[in-house]
Amino acid sequence: MAYGIKGSFRDSHIFIYQTTRSVKCVYFDGESASMMNGGQLDTQMLHIYGNVTGPPKQHKHNPNFLGEFIKEEYDRAIRLCGWLCTNGLGGPGWGYEGIVRMNAGFEMIWCNFTSPSLRLVSRLNVTAPLLPPDGEKEQDFAEDLQPDRSAGSSDARQASLPPPLNREPFMCSKFWLWFSSGTKHYGSSADGPGLGEARIRLSTCGFLNYYAPEFISPAESRISEERRRLNLSNEGYWEGVGKDAWRSEALKSLARRRRLHGLEAVTVSDAALMRERSEKVLRNLSQSPPACSGIDWHLVTNEIVRTYAEPLNVLRESFRKRERLSEGKQPALRDFAAGIREQTHGLLVPFLEYPRELADVRDWSRGSRLFNETHTRCTFQHTLVLNSAKAMDLSLEEWSLKWATEETLDSICSVLVAIGLSAEGLWQAHFNSEMAAVTDISMSDRLNWHFSNWAQGVEELMAWLGWEGEWTRCEQKCAISERCFIPMAPFIPLRSVPPKTWMDRRGRGDPAWPDLPLNETTLWNPICVKADYIAHLNAVWLL
Helix, strand or coil, X not given: XXXXXXXXXXXXXXXXXXECCCCEEEECCCCCCCCCCCCCCHHHHHHHXXXXXXXXXXXCCCCCHHXXXXXXXXXXXXXXXXXXXXXXXXXCCEEEEEEEEEECEEEEEECCCCCXXXXXXXXXXXXCCCCXXXXXXXXXXXXXXXXXXXXXXXXXXXXXXXXXXXXXXXXXXXXXXXXXXXXXXXXXXXXXXXXXXXXXXXXXHHCCCCCCCCCHHHHHHHHHHHHHHHCECCCCCECCCCCCCCHHHHHHHHHCHHXXXXXXXXXXXXXXXXXXXXXXXXXXXXXXXXXXXXXXXXXXXXXXXXXXXXXXHHHXXXXXXXXXXXXXXXXXXXXXXXXXHHHHHHHHCCCCCCCCCCCCHHHHCCCCHHHHHHHHHHHCCCCHHHHXXXXXXXXHHHHHHHHHHHHHHXXXXXXXXXXXXXXXXXXXXXXXXXXXXXXXHHHHHHHHHHHHHXXXXXXXXXXXXXXXXXXXXXXXXXXXXXXXXXXXXXXXXXXXXXXXXXXXXXXXXXXXXXXXXXXXXXXXXXXXXXXXXXXXXXXXXXX
C-alpha cells in the first residue's frame, strides 16, 4: 500500500520493519484511513477534537492541496499517539504502541519507531529510472536516482512532486499491486469467508461503539431521519413502501441504511464519554489477566453470519425463482413446499422437537408453545449459559455484545421458526401422503398466499439485517489475470465531474479534501477488472 501511494515519487525508499514481540494497539473500525469525506474519520476526529471537523480553519482554500492533506494526516497521528502517552496508556516498548486503521488494506500508525518492539530489517531505495521522454535517448540510471529534494531533509511531510506520469514505468502496476493485495485481505462475501487481516487479533471484550444506548445524541438524530426517509413507525417497525414507492427499492434502502449513518450529531459530552470509556477499557485490557470472560465474540458473530447469510439468500432466491416462472411452468405445489420445508428444517434441526402426538394446526402457529420453545432455543443458542445464576462475569462492553447477539438472533429465529413451523403444518395437513395432491382452487390460492407471506418475511428480514456484503459478489468467475472489484477507498469510481470542480467543492468545512462525487454502482454490483482499469481509476487522484 505504501508503494502504491508514494512509489511514483523520486527518491522513494521502502523501510521494512518486523516486530520483536506481540504489540498492543488501538483499532478504529471501518475504512478509518480513507480520506473520502464521508464519515470514515469521524471516530478519530471525535476522539481528538470532540467534533468531526477538527479545529477552526485559518483559511478557506489552500492551493497546496497535497501538502495540506498530508499535514492533516500527520496531525491526526501525532494527536492520537499523544493521547495514549499523556494518559499513561503506552510508550516505546510498553502498553499501546500504535493505531491500526483500514484503507485498501490495513495500516499501522507507529507512535515511536525507536521502540524496542520494532526492528528495522532493511532500507531500500526503490526509485525506478524514468522512461525516456518522447524523441530522446534513455537517461542514465544513476542520474534518474538522484533525489529532487535535499538529502538532509528529514520531514516526510515535505514530499517531492511525482515525475511526469507518462515517464513513470510502474504507474499502472503499482496500483494493481496495491489493489490485489487488498483483495487478499477481504473478509467474507457471497463467495464465502475470506482470510481477513490475520496479523491482527481483536480483543472483543473491549469493543466500543456509538450505537450503544448511552450515546443518545447520534441515536436521536438517526432515528428521526430514518423514520422520515424509510417510513418507520415510532417503534422502528417498517410500515411498508409508502406512497409512490416500489417495494424492491424500498427494501434496498432499508438494507443499505447503515451506509448513511454518520456521527455529525455527536455532542461534545458524548465524545468525552466515549474517550473516558475507551481509556477505562484500555487500562482493563492491560491487566494480567484482563477482566474479560474469555469469550471470542468475534468468532461468535462471524459464526452467526456464516450460519444464516447463505441459507437466507438461497431461500430468497427459491421464492424469486418461482415468481419469475409463468403459472404453467412453476413447480407443483407439493414439490415447492417440500423444498422450502427441507431448507428451513436444516436450520431448525438443533432447536425443533417434533410433538409426540399428532399436532393440531394451532401447534404450528406463531405464539404456540412449540413456537415459543423452538424460538427460545434458537435465540439463545450462543448465550443461554450466560443467563444462568452461575454465569461467568462479563464486562460492560461484553454485555453490549451479548445483547446485540441475542437481538439479532431473536429476529432471525422469529422469521425462520415461523416459516419452518408453518411449512411443517401445511405438510402434515396436505402433503404427508404419496397420493396427496391439491386439486381445490381455493386450497391452491391459500397455499400461494402462505408462500407469498414467507417470501416477504425473508426479504424484510434480510433488509433489516443489512448484511449486504455477504450477498455481494462478481456473478461471473474472474479470469486468472482479473480480480473481483468491490470498491474500497481510494479505489472508487467517480461520476463525470471535471477535476477543477472537485477542488472547488468542500465537504463538512474541510478545505483539505473535496467532497468527491462517488459512483457506487460497482459497490453493489461488482465486476471483474484487470490492471488497466485500476490504473485508469487512480489516474484521477494524480491530476
